[in-house]
Amino acid sequence: MIEISGLRKYAVANGKGIRLEADIKFVDVYAAYPADTLYLEIRQDYGAMFSDDTYDAFFLVGLHLAMYHKTPLKIRGNVSKKLFKNAQWYIQKILCDFSDLLAPVEVIVDGYATTKGNGLLIGTGISCGVDSLSTVQDRFVKETDPDYRINSLFIFNCGSHGKYDSPDTQIVFGSRVRRAIAVANELNLPLIVIDTNFHSFRREDNKVTLLFLSMYSCVLSLQNAVKRYYIPSGCSYQGIKDYGDRAHHNDLATACDSYLIPLIQTERTELIVDGCQRRRVDKIAAMTDWDVARKYLNVCLLQKGADSTNCGKCSKCLRTMLALEIMGKLDDFAAVFPVEEYRKESLMYKAHVLENADTETFYRELVDLAAEKNFAMPTKKTCYVLNGQVVVM
Numbered sequence: 001m002i003e004i005s006g007l008r009k010y011a012v013a014n015g016k017g018i019r020l021e022a023d024i025k026f027v028d029v030y031a032a033y034p035a036d037t038l039y040l041e042i043r044q045d046y047g048a049m050f051s052d053d054t055y056d057a058f059f060l061v062g063l064h065l066a067m068y069h070k071t072p073l074k075i076r077g078n079v080s081k082k083l084f085k086n087a088q089w090y091i092q093k094i095l096c097d098f099s100d101l102l103a104p105v106e107v108i109v110d111g112y113a114t115t116k117g118n119g120l121l122i123g124t125g126i127s128c129g130v131d132s133l134s135t136v137q138d139r140f141v142k143e144t145d146p147d148y149r150i151n152s153l154f155i156f157n158c159g160s161h162g163k164y165d166s167p168d169t170q171i172v173f174g175s176r177v178r179r180a181i182a183v184a185n186e187l188n189l190p191l192i193v194i195d196t197n198f199h200s201f202r203r204e205d206n207k208v209t210l211l212f213l214s215m216y217s218c219v220l221s222l223q224n225a226v227k228r229y230y231i232p233s234g235c236s237y238q239g240i241k242d243y244g245d246r247a248h249h250n251d252l253a254t255a256c257d258s259y260l261i262p263l264i265q266t267e268r269t270e271l272i273v274d275g276c277q278r279r280r281v282d283k284i285a286a287m288t289d290w291d292v293a294r295k296y297l298n299v300c301l302l303q304k305g306a307d308s309t310n311c312g313k314c315s316k317c318l319r320t321m322l323a324l325e326i327m328g329k330l331d332d333f334a335a336v337f338p339v340e341e342y343r344k345e346s347l348m349y350k351a352h353v354l355e356n357a358d359t360e361t362f363y364r365e366l367v368d369l370a371a372e373k374n375f376a377m378p379t380k381k382t383c384y385v386l387n388g389q390v391v392v393m
Ligand SMILES: [Zn+2]
Pocket: 299, 300, 301, 302, 310, 311, 312, 313, 314, 315, 316, 317, 318
C-alpha cells in the first residue's frame, strides 16, 4: 500500500518560500525512492494560493505511483469528490489503456471536501514552445472575455527540465524561468513559479505519465487562486484520430490527453485542453508576425546547462524551421534559430519528413503544408532509403 498523510503548509527555512507538503510511505512495496515526502514550493507572497484543506495536489501523483506499483492508495484526509469519482470511474481506465505498466487500484480516502478559496486566476504554462505561445496568443492577446482571458502565467519544475538529481536541471529550469519572466514582462502578466520534488519519484519507464500528472497536480495545488487553466495540447484533433493508437505508451498528448484532461478538475478548478482545434503548422503560421514569438520562441529538445537557445539540429527545431521555411518566414526568426546552418543541411531533413509522413502526424502536417503552399520538397526521384537511412542523390 502507498499511504499519503500529514498534509501541511509552512514557510521554508530560508524564509523565501512557502511549501505544501505531505508524507508518502510505501508499505510492503519495494520502492527505493530518494524522498519520503511530496512537496510543492512557491514564492512567499504567493503562499495563500496553495490550498491545504484537501489532498488534491498529491492525489494524482499518489494514484500514478500506486498504479505503477500495483498496490492500493490510502490518503489520510479529504479530496475533491469530483476528482475522486473521475479518477475511479474514468482516469484509471484511460491511463491503463495508455500504458501496460499501470494497473487499476483501490483508492481509500477519509472523505470528500471542497477547498475554501474562490480563485479568480485564469492561467496557462509559459514554456515558449509553439503550443504554449499559441495558447497565450489566442487566449490572451486575441481574447476579450474576462471569464476566459488569461490573466496569469505559470511555470512548473516537476520533470520537464531534467532529472530530479541532475545538477543541470535547476540550471535549465533557471534559464527557462528567466525567459518566461521576460515574456511575462512584455505581456504585463504575473508569472507564478512552482518548484516540486515530484520528479524524484520518476523512473525511466514511467516518466511520461508521471510528468503530465505532476503538471496537472501543480495546477490543483493552486485551487485557492486558479479557477481556469489552459493546457496547451501538442496534437490536432485530426492528428489524434489518425495517429492516436500508434502513440500508445509513448506520447500522452496524441494518445489521450484530449479526453483525459477534461476529467482532471475539482469543484473549484477547471483544466481546459487548448490547441487541438488547429494543426501545429497553423499555430506557427498564426504567430509568424507576432514580435513576442520572433523574440522568444523556443522549441529545442536538447538544452543542457544555461544555454537556452534553439540548437537547430533536434527534431523539434528542424520541424519548426521547415514549417517557417515553407511559409517563407524563416528569416523573420533568425534571432532564435541558426537559419544559415539549417539551409545547408535541410535537404536531408526534408527527405526524412517525406519518408515518415505516414507514421507521424507532425511529418504529415509538413508534407500537407508544402503541398498547400506549392513548396518544392525532395521527391522519390532525388532520394532513396538505404539501410534505414534516407540518402539524397
Ligand atoms: Zn533543438
